[in-house]
């Protein structure tokens with residue numbers, strides 16, 4: 001579904017991604033792990049059209065999307081839930097959801113309301129909170145809202161940048177189980193996480209990044225069994 005070949009991305013003089021290639025299969029949940037500054041956010045941002053690569057190719061569903069603008073990428077069926085959640089705190093939950101894919105609904109209010117209902121089914125904790133100000137929600141609910149907003153464009157590929165950050169373990173578990181449910185509906189997922197243990201529980205396959213490249217890749221069972229990865233990223237617990 002997504003194929004990246006020899007990607008290179010700079011932030012000014014800093015090379016954040018170097019000669020990176022990967023493939024994400026339709027319907028899988030790929031976890032991208034690695035330390036701070038490894039290039040994980042840059043990878044997602046580049047697929048989403050926020051950063052222009054200096055080298056390489058990004059192919060989505062057989063079509064090149066390299067260098068496309070963010071709004072074009074969204075229209076192709078790719079949605080990014082960024083690390084900072086970026087919900088509009090002063091607006092209501094409902095308004096935040098509506099803004100998730102404004103272009104899709106200009107002429108079709110029933111479809112909009114139907115999509116919102118579907119998303120609320122996935123996040124029952126948001127039900128009944130539709131008119132609350134987004135900023136008044138707990139961190140966990142804000143993260144659910146951010147994911148819900150990302151789903152409003154009906155993506156085939158959903159990319160999440162550290163959705164567990166700052167959340168209590170119970171809430172992290174809830175979010176991870178929602179991702180598993182979403183996967184079952186056919187959405188392909190790329191999950192960037194520093195919370196390695198939680199990510200490995202739900203991932204089908206795993207990439208480990210270091211200094212802009214991939215150091216390990218494989219299915220989650222093999223990655224969990226790899227002692228060098230255990231030591232470097234998982235602790236010995």
Ligand code: ATP
Pocket residue numbers: 011012014015016034035036037038039040041042043
């Ligand atoms: P984190 O978990 O801290 O977000 P990451 O693995 O997502 O880490 P990136 O944020 O992609 O890593 O950063 C990769 C490299 O690019 C780092 O060296 C970082 O300092 C640098 N970098 C990231 N964004 C910018 C930017 N906007 N301008 C300059 N350098 C940047």
